[in-house]
Amino acid sequence: MSPEPRTIKECFARLEADPAGATGYFYARLFAAEPQLRALFPPAMGHQHDRFFHALLRIVCHQDNPGELAGHLGRLGRGHRKYGVRPEHYAAVGAALTATLRVFAADAWSAETEDAWTAAYRHAADTMIGAAERDAAQAPPWWAAEVTAHDRRAPDLAVVTLRPERPLPFSAGQHLSVQTARWPRMWRRYSIANAPRPDGTLRLHVRARPGGWVSGALVRFTAPGDTMLLGPAEGAMTLAPGPGPDVLLVGGGTGLAPMKALAEAAAGSGRGIRLLVAARTADGLYDLPALRRLESACPRLRVVPVLSRAPGGSALRGRVPDLLPRLLDDAGDLTAYIAGPAPLVRGTVSALQRLGTPLQRIHHDLLAADDPVTSRRAPAGTPSSSCPPGRTTRSPVPRP
């Protein structure tokens, strides 16, 4: 299906030289041709730059790997249902994309390249549409959920408990998108902080980012009784079923959320579990009492708080990547899961590799670009910013 992948990549590299210009041109063309599509997007469009380029980049990068491309496009197609995207929208998006490539690729563009790109885009659109249609047969595009508890653990941090109006299937370690009534059509991803429960409730750990619209609304302007919308659970940072090697969980800041879910899920598996909870200062250990209760209930779980900036109680002092050599004598024989700030994730992956943990047993699923008002691009080298070699990776959800 990829007639001239190299040529398309060359053209795309031209586009990357001016991502803001190309994105602006793309949306101007799209909304001029189909003004009604503007209603699918949030009022402020700034962060669409990232999503647009991540989406394109991954389509282009995966030209040589049809299996990965199909998986990626399937996830995209399913994820786009909550935006109200319909099959007929894809043609308009394709036309605007082609026009943008033609302008920004300039002399690298040719009739042959256009044919190759058009075929690649048509294939991508068909795959996304097919995945969305199959998903529609079994799941709604989004779930309404009631806030049943809002626990403000710090001025900028809340633990929010939600009860979806109908069962929302998920596995420990996954994340989902959230939309608040305050900011229509703005979706932000948050990790689910618990393993599935009989009552179907789920919990989010939310830190308000400076200027972060959705995170600020969730922390400061949300109360029990409010309703919000949830997208489907996504992400592959989940536990393999059944017994397996011991588990190392590393959660930095609110990156604790998926690690707590994984700890709960692994608790009954008979595996040894070490949960490193990293924060800068003791204030950042916002869930420690609950983790200690979990530890008391699970004989094979050990919780280790780590503070990078200030000493505090029983916490270790330092950064996780630096501490790992003295904490692990079995690094070659464990499965590791990491979430938190991108530098912590990157540093921990490198340290584990140096200690002998095979890369295929190191799982991470960065949500670093979650509130794009403050996170312009995921840092270079993180899974979402390039064509990744890594394990459980995820890209920001782009949308036509």
Ligand SMILES: NC(=O)C1=CN([C@@H]2O[C@H](COP(=O)(O)OP(=O)(O)OC[C@H]3O[C@@H](n4cnc5c(N)ncnc54)[C@H](O)[C@@H]3O)[C@@H](O)[C@H]2O)C=CC1
């Ligand atoms: N699935 C995921 O990957 C998730 C990721 N997150 C991300 O986690 C981050 C959490 O932010 P906060 O709560 O403000 O955490 P934070 O800024 O308080 O930092 C938490 C920990 O990370 C460590 N850290 C930071 N930079 C480091 C570096 N260069 N090397 C080693 N350790 C480093 C800090 O020392 C601290 O121990 C956000 O960026 C959020 O998007 C949050 C939830 C889930």
